Amino acid sequence: MKREKLDFLADNPFYSKRFAFYVGRRCRTATIKDVAEELHLDWHTVKSLEKEYMREQLRRTGTPAPRVIGIDEISIARRHTYRILVSDLVRRRAIWFGGEDRSEASMDAFFRWLGPKKSAKVRLAVMDMWKAFRQSTRANAPQASILFDKFHVLRQLGEALDKVRKSEYARLAGKDRRFIKGQKYTLLAHPENLTANGRRSLRLLLAANKRLNTAYVLKESFAQLWDYNREAWARRFFENWRDSLKWQRLKPYEKFAAMIDRHWDGISAYCEPENKVALGFVEGLNTKVRVIQRRAYGLRDEEYLRLKILTCTLAQI
Numbered sequence: 483m484k485r486e487k488l489d490f491l492a493d494n495p496f497y498s499k500r501f502a503f504y505v506g507r508r509c510r511t512a513t514i515k516d517v518a519e520e521l522h523l524d525w526h527t528v529k530s531l532e533k534e535y536m537r538e539q540l541r542r543t544g545t546p547a548p549r550v551i552g553i554d555e556i557s558i559a560r561r562h563t564y565r566i567l568v569s570d571l572v573r574r575r576a577i578w579f580g581g582e583d584r585s586e587a588s589m590d591a592f593f594r595w596l597g598p599k600k601s602a603k604v605r606l607a608v609m610d611m612w613k614a615f616r617q618s619t620r621a622n623a624p625q626a627s628i629l630f631d632k633f634h635v636l637r638q639l640g641e642a643l644d645k646v647r648k649s650e651y652a653r654l655a656g657k658d659r660r661f662i663k664g665q666k667y668t669l670l671a672h673p674e675n676l677t678a679n680g681r682r683s684l685r686l687l688l689a690a691n692k693r694l695n696t697a698y699v700l701k702e703s704f705a706q707l708w709d710y711n712r713e714a715w716a717r718r719f720f721e722n723w724r725d726s727l728k729w730q731r732l733k734p735y736e737k738f739a740a741m742i743d744r745h746w747d748g749i750s751a752y753c754e755p756e757n758k759v760a761l762g763f764v765e766g767l768n769t770k771v772r773v774i775q776r777r778a779y780g781l782r783d784e785e786y787l788r789l790k791i792l793t794c795t796l797a798q799i
Contacts, residue, residue, distance in 0.1 A: 493534050494527070506535020507798050513777055529786065536789040539796050546570055546577040547600050552631075552764035553609040553619075555584040556771055558787065565784075567791065568592050569767055571608060571759050575795045576767060579788045589618035606757055608764060610634035611745050629757055630748040632708050633765045638741065639701055640670045642734035646697045661690040669698060696730055713750045720746075770794050 492502040508517045509532040518528045548570040555564045556579070566588055568578040578595060581588025593601045604623045608631055609615045616628055647669060651662045668676065668684050676684065688695040704723060710716035724739045742749065751757050774790050 502531040502534050505531040536793045539793045550606045550759055553615050554764050571763055574763055576792050579791050586614040586618045589615055593622035627751050628748045629751040632761045639738055642738045643697050643701050645734040661687045710753055713753045716753050
């Protein structure tokens, strides 16, 4: 017995490739369950056809050869279960999702997949301040500059501001607490994202508490660090910002400033003209992944999740 292989058939012999690709396009904007009900197909059939569609997307895109990479970790389950997500910041697409955790060994797996020849062509790696990512990049791509993601740095500063808020709430008593209670989002949100009531609450809070007002102003001004084109100017700004912490009794901010000083090389790298990359893409991709995870609630197929992430920024076929 011999069965002939026909190019127009999908991996599932009961459906054509054209139909498999139609199912794949529908699944880009709808859940597997919705598409299965619409087309009167079994849930598992729709899933297998979508996976075939996504594999064909990756095949047509070709093997990546990135020059600028973004590195981030993605939580896929409870109890600190992580996978590493690497993206090409020039072509603005995810290129690798894997590893066993967020360790240096898992990061090394990406560079083995990429190969020594392509690893040697990476000129810039954007990441958070996780030590394992830095060590692996320096070992496998020593020619690459390391740049710490602005949004991860500002998130650390936001956490420092929230610690100040909690300490002020603990210090005060009675009616003095009413301005601080429940204002975490108001303090951490960008002013443009606040409603009219939110802006009114922020004004009352800052007028009522001098220390929180100082901490808020310092937080908002720190983002100016990424506007400089020369490291000397950026360093002068940072030194002035750190000097303004004297006598303010803001311990979380002092710890934050010490952390920035220890990781200065990875922050000042943004002053180089060739390193002015779109830092928001890594954070935006992370948001896309969280949306995919919510839509696939309860799904245990990690290979399916990997394909969804790697193709979420690709054009449809």
